[in-house]
């Protein structure tokens with residue numbers, strides 16, 4: 001009788017769900033902030049939809065206001081935990097892979113991600129480098145998720 005080589009599918013799936021739940025819980029403080037930012041955006045016409053294990057908030061009046069900010073301070077997209085906010089749908093499409101790298105960073109660092117990101121930016125500034133582009137979290141996001149830098153303040 002040949003040995004049973006079938007993989008035990010149910011335990012692996014359960015373990016995956018457990019680790020996903022743990023990662024979501026670990027990043028939950030930032031996801032809550034993301035939801036708090038998404039709610040007024042949605043009240044001003046933004047669209048909120050689930051995409052994989054993230055919530056994506058795009059467009060609306062808030063996005064149009066952000067696009068009117070001077071170029072130097074303009075944010076195109078921002079990730080807070082499992083919530084990705086973008087000024088419009090094309091920006092979300094262009095930056096989704098990049099922002100999902102940040103989601104994984106939140107899942108890895110949990111509540112320490114914000115302080116770690118800021119300390120990294122401070123460290124790069126003290127070294128005379130760009131606080132954003134030289135930041136190791138951004139370098140990883142660009143390397144793994146793109147896009148190629150065409151605008152220095154895309155995030």
Ligand SMILES: [Zn+2]
Nearest residue numbers: 098138141155
């Ligand atoms: Zn980024």
